[in-house]
């Protein structure tokens with residue numbers, strides 16, 4: 001059990017969440033001087049201003065600042081009007097990329113490895129009435145013992161250069177909101193829910209993790225605020241008569257209120273939205289509330305102009321509107337868990353999410369996307385410098401993601417890796433405990449998967465038997481037989497026939513397929529990179545998918561154009577978006593829209 005709460009911050013008559021977002025102070029620390037010179041206690045010696053939340057990279061005009069790799073610091077003042085006795089105080093970051101140490105008034109309060117999940121620092125003993133100095137030492141280096149994997153190269157001038165074994169820019173900084181959270185001394189820490197549906201009834205089994213010897217009271221209210229069920233005790237069952245189910249693209253959310261009670265007095269209270277629904281895999285079908293669902297949507301990135309990987313409600317809202325316009329119903333959080341606000345919005349909109357940990361780059365290549373797309377394998381687990389440390393960090397990410405996201409009705413399943421090396425015994429031995437862990441800690445036992453690229457072929461892959469549904473990334477017509485859609489189609493069918501013959505009786509989902517496409521390029525007859533080619537490629541892929549009943553989903557790569565590192569294969573980023581980076585449709589978006597209207 002944790003000694004602090006990672007629950008999404010809320011304010012009510014007992015708890016308070018004070019947003020600390022805004023313009024913070026910031027300083028690069030290439031010499032790693034900050035700790036020796038006590039920047040956390042003394043304040044940053046030469047700070048500039050920096051928006052939070054946002055990546056730091058794209059606010060700059062100098063290349064060295066955009067591409068900076070190493071230590072960097074953020075600080076801000078936190079005003080505490082009063083410190084209430086009998087209360088606990090926390091600073092909660094939605095994420096800090098990729099690792100950080102948090103200080104309050106110069107004293108270390110928390111450390112966290114991994115750039116895509118919350119960091120919580122208890123500051124009860126460190127916070128003073130009035131002005132407090134909150135400092136964060138962060139670092140964005142990549143290595144092979146933490147995820148995502150990569151390495152650090154040295155430029156000619158000696159500066160560090162992050163080289164990810166992945167195809168997205170190594171955006172860094174405080175990417176999500178920061179809150180000062182006040183809770184009672186003994187508080188609600190967490191809750192779990194499982195669902196069972198019978199004809200006109202839903203059974204919700206709950207378990208509340210709360211401190212102290214208090215009574216626990218759980219209440220469920222519908223959208224109009226009417227009480228529909230309640231129960232007492234740390235564990236119990238809520239029975240809902242004639243429930244309104246959470247359905248795909250037709251969401252209905254109830255409010256679950258957890259109360260800690262000392263007699264008539266309420267000691268703590270937490271309200272969360274929940275959706276009554278079940279998810280399951282049955283043979284080749286993905287079932288939501290017992291009904292088959294075909295997944296339609298995208299692999300995405302948290303990526304936008306200027307803010308980089310920083311969360312913005314406006315960008316997220318636009319993305320949901322675009323996805324709804326296309327008749328999509330699902331996305332994968334490629335290649336890392338997204339800001340919690342995405343899941344809250346998906347809960348409201350009735351979208352399904354395949355939730356992925358940053359298990360990416362587990363194939364040693366700077367242009368992994370090229371090698372893997374074309375089926376050229378690169379090793380990894382056999383000669384990884386410290387596979388136990390990597391596994392420890394990977395396990396922590398799986399655990400933190402599931403703990404954070406388990407109560408979202410939108411979350412359909414968990415993805416443990418993207419395009420890892422899966423053809424050796426070592427890879428199987430590495431991944432098997434991660435799959436076990438995910439199954440063990442998710443109270444709802446949602447399906448667990450991993451995403452396979454071309455070299456993880458049927459005859460070589462050691463890991464697909466671990467998966468509840470199989471996710472494939474395939475680029476026939478782009479990395480393979482690019483420019484020859486007929487030939488590509490034949491090769492694609494040849495591979496799919498082999499999977500069909502195996503008769504695995506599990507659903508397959510295409511989690512990536514796409515072509516780089518310039519929104520300015522038209523050509524008749526089509527050529528690679530033209531808008532016409534993207535549409536024709538999509539049509540070819542759809543015709544292949546439709547031949548196989550076990551194909552139960554298509555998540556195109558990518559929702560929108562996104563930033564990558566520089567190189568001869570990327571024209572200022574990956575252009576496989578169905579939308580531009582400014583979220584305007586390319587022609588192929590209309591192809592998807594038409595198909596998904598009826599599919």
Ligand code: BDP
Pocket residue numbers: 166167168368369370372373418419453473512557574576
């Ligand atoms: C796959 C990766 C993805 C890349 C994509 C591509 O999973 O991150 O962006 O290919 O090449 O290898 O566009």
